[in-house]
Amino acid sequence: AKYVYSWGAGKADGNGTMKPLLGGKGANLAEMGRIGLPVPAGFTISTEVCTYYYDNKRTYPAALQAQIAAGIGKIEKIMGVTFGDATRFPLLVAVRSGARDSMPGMMDTILNLGLNDETVIALERATQNPRFAWDCYRRFIQMYGDVVLGVQKRAGEDHEPFETVLETYKDETYGNGHLEDNKLTADDLKTIIDRFKALVKERTGKAFPSDPWQQLEGAVSAVFGSWMNDRAIVYRRKYNIPAEWGTAVNVQAMVFGNTGDESGSGVAFTRDPATGEKVFYGEFLLNAQGEDVVAGVRTPEAVAELAKQMPKAYKELDRIRKVLETHFKDMQDFEFTIQDGTVYMLQTRNGKRTGVAAVRIATEMVKEGLIDWKTAVMRVPADQLDQVLAPIFDRVAVKKANVIARGLPAGPGAASGEIYFNADRAVEAAAKDKKVLLVRVETSPEDLRGMIAAEGILTARGGVSSHAALVARQMGKVCVCGAAALHVDYNKRTLTVDGTVYNEGDWLSIDGTAGEVYAGRIETGASEVIQGLVENDAEAKKGRTFKNFVQLMKWCAEGTRMTVRTNADTPEQVRNALAFGAVGIGLTRTEHMFFEGDRIDAMREMILAESLEARQEALAKLLPYQREDFFGIFKELKGYPATIRFLDPPLHEFLPNSGDQQKDLAKKLGIPVEKIQQRVHDLHEFNPMLGFRGCRLGIRYPEITAMQARAVFEAAADANKKGYKAKPEIMIPLVGFKKELDLQVEVVHEVARKVQAERKTTINYSVGTMIEVPRGALTADEIAQTAEFFSFGTNDLTQTTLGMSRDDSGSFLPPYEELEIVKKNPFATIDQTGVGALMRIAVEKGRQTRKDIKLGICGEHGGEPDSVKFCDAIGLDYVSCSPFRVPVARLAAAQAAL
Ligand code: ADP
Ligand code: MG
Ligand code: MG
Numbered sequence: 074a075k076y077v078y079s080w081g082a083g084k085a086d087g088n089g090t091m092k093p094l095l096g097g098k099g100a101n102l103a104e105m106g107r108i109g110l111p112v113p114a115g116f117t118i119s120t121e122v123c124t125y126y127y128d129n130k131r132t133y134p135a136a137l138q139a140q141i142a143a144g145i146g147k148i149e150k151i152m153g154v155t156f157g158d159a160t161r162f163p164l165l166v167a168v169r170s171g172a173r174d175s176m177p178g179m180m181d182t183i184l185n186l187g188l189n190d191e192t193v194i195a196l197e198r199a200t201q202n203p204r205f206a207w208d209c210y211r212r213f214i215q216m217y218g219d220v221v222l223g224v225q226k227r228a229g230e231d232h233e234p235f236e237t238v239l240e241t242y243k244d245e246t247y248g249n250g251h252l253e254d255n256k257l258t259a260d261d262l263k264t265i266i267d268r269f270k271a272l273v274k275e276r277t278g279k280a281f282p283s284d285p286w287q288q289l290e291g292a293v294s295a296v297f298g299s300w301m302n303d304r305a306i307v308y309r310r311k312y313n314i315p316a317e318w319g320t321a322v323n324v325q326a327m328v329f330g331n332t333g334d335e336s337g338s339g340v341a342f343t344r345d346p347a348t349g350e351k352v353f354y355g356e357f358l359l360n361a362q363g364e365d366v367v368a369g370v371r372t373p374e375a376v377a378e379l380a381k382q383m384p385k386a387y388k389e390l391d392r393i394r395k396v397l398e399t400h401f402k403d404m405q406d407f408e409f410t411i412q413d414g415t416v417y418m419l420q421t422r423n424g425k426r427t428g429v430a431a432v433r434i435a436t437e438m439v440k441e442g443l444i445d446w447k448t449a450v451m452r453v454p455a456d457q458l459d460q461v462l463a464p465i466f467d468r469v470a471v472k473k474a475n476v477i478a479r480g481l482p483a484g485p486g487a488a489s490g491e492i493y494f495n496a497d498r499a500v501e502a503a504a505k506d507k508k509v510l511l512v513r514v515e516t517s518p519e520d521l522r523g524m525i526a527a528e529g530i531l532t533a534r535g536g537v538s539s540h541a542a543l544v545a546r547q548m549g550k551v552c553v554c555g556a557a558a559l560h561v562d563y564n565k566r567t568l569t570v571d572g573t574v575y576n577e578g579d580w581l582s583i584d585g586t587a588g589e590v591y592a593g594r595i596e597t598g599a600s601e602v603i604q605g606l607v608e609n610d611a612e613a614k615k616g617r618t619f620k621n622f623v624q625l626m627k628w629c630a631e632g633t634r635m636t637v638r639t640n641a642d643t644p645e646q647v648r649n650a651l652a653f654g655a656v657g658i659g660l661t662r663t664e665h666m667f668f669e670g671d672r673i674d675a676m677r678e679m680i681l682a683e684s685l686e687a688r689q690e691a692l693a694k695l696l697p698y699q700r701e702d703f704f705g706i707f708k709e710l711k712g713y714p715a716t717i718r719f720l721d722p723p724l725h726e727f728l729p730n731s732g733d734q735q736k737d738l739a740k741k742l743g744i745p746v747e748k749i750q751q752r753v754h755d756l757h758e759f760n761p762m763l764g765f766r767g768c769r770l771g772i773r774y775p776e777i778t779a780m781q782a783r784a785v786f787e788a789a790a791d792a793n794k795k796g797y798k799a800k801p802e803i804m805i806p807l808v809g810f811k812k813e814l815d816l817q818v819e820v821v822h823e824v825a826r827k828v829q830a831e832r833k834t835t836i837n838y839s840v841g842t843m844i845e846v847p848r849g850a851l852t853a854d855e856i857a858q859t860a861e862f863f864s865f866g867t868n869d870l871t872q873t874t875l876g877m878s879r880d881d882s883g884s885f886l887p888p889y890e891e892l893e894i895v896k897k898n899p900f901a902t903i904d905q906t907g908v909g910a911l912m913r914i915a916v917e918k919g920r921q922t923r924k925d926i927k928l929g930i931c932g933e934h935g936g937e938p939d940s941v942k943f944c945d946a947i948g949l950d951y952v953s954c955s956p957f958r959v960p961v962a963r964l965a966a967a968q969a970a971l
Pocket of ligand 2: 408420
């Protein structure tokens with residue numbers, strides 16, 4: 074079998090497509106060699122050997138040794154040097170790890186291998202450069218001693234032992250000042266090398282190995298061994314890289330960046346990875362080997378400086394930069410070394426980039442003709458797209474700021490404000506033009522006004538699907554939730570973190586993209602895209618990010634099969650969502666409307682009513698509010714459909730629970746406070762999420778359903794009259810039995826008939842249901858006899874399928890994720906095997922009964938890329954998500970279809 078793949082002199086056994094076998098580094102070294110870039114000759118030992126190694130008690134296939142020897146032979150021939158040559162310039166090699174996906178810094182590399190007491194003299198003689206020769210030897214012993222021989226820091230030691238020897242020598246010889254390594258003379262280095270060897274002897278009990286072939290064997294084993302080191306294992310777990318992939322080992326002729334001031338090493342990007350700008354970006358160190366750049370031994374200089382210091386080398390690098398992009402057709406992150414003015418390429422790979430850079434690079438590469446638009450759409454990670462929308466902290470200011478706590482990044486962006494602990498006080502402060510951060514233990518619908526008024530929301534408890542997080546996403550608010558280090562005292566109006574007390578009105582800043590909380594104020598501004606799309610700001614529309622974003626969204630529209638709707642309760646949210654390209658509402662939560670202004674009073678009156686008449690009287694007060702709300706929404710929708718969910722939450726959520734509030738309400742309604750207390754007591758439930766809610770409310774009190782239906786249809790009639798073409802889709806929540814839906818639909822149709830007769834008009838409406846309890850999914854064929862559409866309410870469907878309360882899961886889900894009982898938080902991304910199976914059943918059964926049944930999703934998952942892709946796979950017609958998630962969903966939907 075072939076285990077070794079060589080490259081050099083413009084030829085290669087492997088190529089860039091062979092990453093599984095050769096690893097990313099090896100495959101691209103071969104590819105660069107093929108296209109004539111200056112890559113020092115070498116060979117890759119394939120990942121199959123790694124697999125063999127671990128399957129066979131850390132031994133190698135019999136044929137390997139001869140193949141390695143032949144590989145070295147090829148390098149010798151191409152480079153005109155010999156491994157272990159003690160008379161002329163010897164071949165030295167780098168032994169480099171290289172997995173399929175890059176695992177930066179996780180595994181080991183050994184440079185300058187092949188040196189010993191004889192070959193170093195040969196090197197010195199051949200180059201007439203003693204400092205250089207002994208510098209290489211010093212580096213080699215240090216790296217090999219550390220990585221292969223395991224001479225490393227022990228418990229109780231502050232520094233790496235080799236570093237300690239080096240620093241001690243420098244102090245003895247040059248005093249306590251800082252001396253850069255490249256200032257050491259050959260004689261200094263010889264002494265240090267002697268001490269290094271003594272250290273190795275002391276720590277390992279053996280002399281440093283001098284035979285180059287033995288050194289090579291040790292290094293290869295160390296690289297294969299590093300695949301199973303702790304760091305690598307942790308990294309693989311984090312990034313879902315299977316252990317079976319294994320690493321390859323690359324053995325490559327050394328080139329030297331440490332021969333003097335015409336030499337150096339660097340890393341560079343073909344474009345700026347932070348902004349995406351098409352500039353040559355990177356850094357280098359003169360007179361250094363590559364590991365110095367990464368290790369931070371000396372501070373590197375910007376690559377642009379090379380233009381002055383080594384103009385010829387710079388020009389060559391700039392040429393290579395262009396070749397790389399034309400060939401690999403993506404932004405590249407590459408490593409190079411300059412030896413006596415000649416440039417060598419040591420690595421290239423697709424560069425990691427920010428969301429902002431991803432959008433810019435993708436769209437500009439299409440313009441440049443490098444890639445087509447479909448590739449561009451695939452290139453932008455959907456979950457990073459919201460970075461383009463997020464308000465941003467001033468880059469310099471945030472570096473100086475002090476992180477005081479961490480929580481979940483629940484609403485991306487940056488916000489600074491004075492802290493308030495109570496919604497009303499937050500609203501008051503905001504009315505006085507203060508910038509406000511609402512800080513709560515957790516939020517509830519009562520806090521909504523405060524949340525709207527605030528720049529950002531910070532909670533001590535709650536996960537990604539907590540109320541705070543959900544509302545924050547819907548409103549595009551910056552939010553950090555579940556920051557456990559926060560201790561909020563509502564009475565004293567203080568926040569204590571690590572013993573430091575913050576009072577109401579003190580400044581804090583939160584980064585909802587990273588989940589960080591900072592002390593003090595940090596300057597922020599709205600993103601260009603939002604200014605342009607939502608605020609219609611002419612200046613922003615001239616901006617590059619804006620234009621690129623709009624272009625990307627156009628391509629998404631071309632590529633997609635599913636459409637994207639929004640979850641919105643107000644005309645403003647609708648406006649924002651349509652600006653982002655939503656084509657309708659997938660979920661209006663009517664109960665959110667009841668919390669605005671003094672509607673809550675009428676709502677409470679309705680709940681407290683003791684007779685049908687009294688209830689109808691209170692409902693009559695709510696009707697005009699709802700009608701007005703729906704009219705506003707229809708108007709804003711411009712003919713797009715609106716799925717309107719009827720009353721869903723348990724009634725007790727609407728009643729005040731503190732004694733003072735109850736007294737206030739009693740006074741307002743002119744009833745004894747005891748009555749309110751009694752009702753609160755009656756409505757108390759042990760398990761409210763499985764209690765008196767959803768369609769159960771409408772079945773017990775059909776007059777609520779009737780009022781809501783009337784509000785919808787009257788608003789639709791009004792809207793139609795004004796030419797807005799309302800398309801209401803009435804959605805009955807929490808249906809598990811066909812009969813539940815039948816009863817509610819009857820009420821709706823009845824009201825529709827009346828309103829259409831009264832208004833002498835026809836209304837284009839439909840009635841359907843949410844699929845959010847397992848029984849609903851399992852009997853979807855029956856339910857579809859009545860339902861004209863299904864919308865998957867995956868928040869409740871997840872909760873009911875897993876039997877896991879989403880509000881209480883914070884205490885056990887994190888360990889579940891750690892133990893990989895669940896791959897990801899099922900409330901954030903759809904549990905495809907469990908919840909997803911029910912969805913598939915419902916889709917299939919629903920279509921059996923009603924071929925053209927409209928299918929969508931309105932759970933929070935509708936804005937999460939993996940879930941969106943799953944929805945495409947099972948054939949949903951649309952996904953619906955918070956207004957500010959619409960671009961992410963559109964991108965994910967297009968990616969799923971392409
Ligand atoms: P990592 O995967 O950690 O980046 P590499 O194998 O790329 O490890 O090696 C780290 C550094 O060692 C490179 O950036 C480069 O500067 C240097 N290096 C690797 N191979 C050679 C070589 N053949 N000649 C000179 N320097 C090399
Ligand atoms: Mg590298
Ligand atoms: Mg629900």
